[in-house]
Amino acid sequence: MDILLGMEVQQLRVLVEVARTGSYTAAATALGYTQPAVSYQMRRLQQAVGAPVVARVGRGLELTEIGQVLVRHADTVFSVLRAVDQDMASAVARGGGRVRIAAYQSGIVTFVPQLVTRLRESHPQIQLSVVQAEPVQARQLVRAGEADLGLLCNWANEALPEGESTMLRRELITDRRCVLMREDHPMAAQDRVRLLDLAEHDWVMESFRDRFEAACTTAGFEPRVVATVDDVGTIQTLVASGLGVSLMSELNLAAGLHPGLVYRPLADWPLRRTYALLWPDLAKVPAVAAVLAAMRAIARESKRLTV
Numbered sequence: 001m002d003i004l005l006g007m008e009v010q011q012l013r014v015l016v017e018v019a020r021t022g023s024y025t026a027a028a029t030a031l032g033y034t035q036p037a038v039s040y041q042m043r044r045l046q047q048a049v050g051a052p053v054v055a056r057v058g059r060g061l062e063l064t065e066i067g068q069v070l071v072r073h074a075d076t077v078f079s080v081l082r083a084v085d086q087d088m089a090s091a092v093a094r095g096g097g098r099v100r101i102a103a104y105q106s107g108i109v110t111f112v113p114q115l116v117t118r119l120r121e122s123h124p125q126i127q128l129s130v131v132q133a134e135p136v137q138a139r140q141l142v143r144a145g146e147a148d149l150g151l152l153c154n155w156a157n158e159a160l161p162e163g164e165s166t167m168l169r170r171e172l173i174t175d176r177r178c179v180l181m182r183e184d185h186p187m188a189a190q191d192r193v194r195l196l197d198l199a200e201h202d203w204v205m206e207s208f209r210d211r212f213e214a215a216c217t218t219a220g221f222e223p224r225v226v227a228t229v230d231d232v233g234t235i236q237t238l239v240a241s242g243l244g245v246s247l248m249s250e251l252n253l254a255a256g257l258h259p260g261l262v263y264r265p266l267a268d269w270p271l272r273r274t275y276a277l278l279w280p281d282l283a284k285v286p287a288v289a290a291v292l293a294a295m296r297a298i299a300r301e302s303k304r305l306t307v
Contacts, residue, residue, distance in 0.1 A: 011045035019071045097287040098127040102138035103151035106251040118294045150277040157270040168280045172299040174271040175250035178263040192267040202226040202244030
């Protein structure tokens with residue numbers, strides 16, 4: 001406890017950046033400091049700890065065992081401080097405050113509008129700010145404290161993503177990967193569609209399609225991608241024109257379907273899990289807790305409820 005009392009938060013932030021970049025100079029650049037300022041903070045940290053936290057190895061720096069311990073617990077320390085800051089802001093705003101959400105595209109389309117409506121009725125004092133981010137980026141934003149809550153997704157057959165073991169994860173819903181096609185397509189009459197059965201088709205796909213291409217390779221064919229589009233509405237328009245078929249999440253399709261189109265679940269494809277991610281201490285902040293509770297209520301009302 002005496003060590004913790006002698007440390008300053010900024011010293012810990014400097015240590016984390018030194019550990020990440022491998023040098024005082026690089027850490028200074030990343031933090032917007034001068035190199036002497038970083039050296040000064042590190043000297044003060046080592047004085048507070050009473051032992052070296054970094055050691056020079058060749059031309060670089062390595063953490064000592066004590067330095068490794070400090071860095072390992074740094075995220076937890078920062079999350080507690082953010083929770084205190086949020087809690088104080090909520091108290092000042094009488095239960096309100098701003099909650100920053102990082103969410104993937106389908107989550108924004110489906111959850112956020114319902115969330116805004118629900119909070120406007122139950123907690124009008126809470127303000128939301130939303131940024132669209134793929135799960136990897138959203139996870140980083142939450143870990144770094146640049147977002148209070150993340151709305152992420154991953155596949156049901158995947159292990160726990162790296163970086164989430166110390167965080168609070170709340171499962172919300174699952175949805176399926178579906179084949180989007182014209183309603184006059186020969187396979188529209190089927191309940192499910194196999195990927196291999198579409199081997200000779202043209203595809204309208206998003207830029208991020210590594211999993212799709214890997215699945216096609218496993219199935220024994222190379223897909224003919226005739227259009228690369230990252231806007232859901234444009235993909236639907238192109239499919240409706242007859243340019244090709246596409247794959248799209250059930251959540252996106254449930255939010256709105258272009259006239260003349262149908263979708264069928266893709267066989268032998270894992271379910272996608274949507275979940276909320278945040279630091280445990282932030283879940284105790286009234287405004288954040290209210291947003292999380294609203295998300296879970298929206299999930300309970302969905303037919304794709306998982307918990």
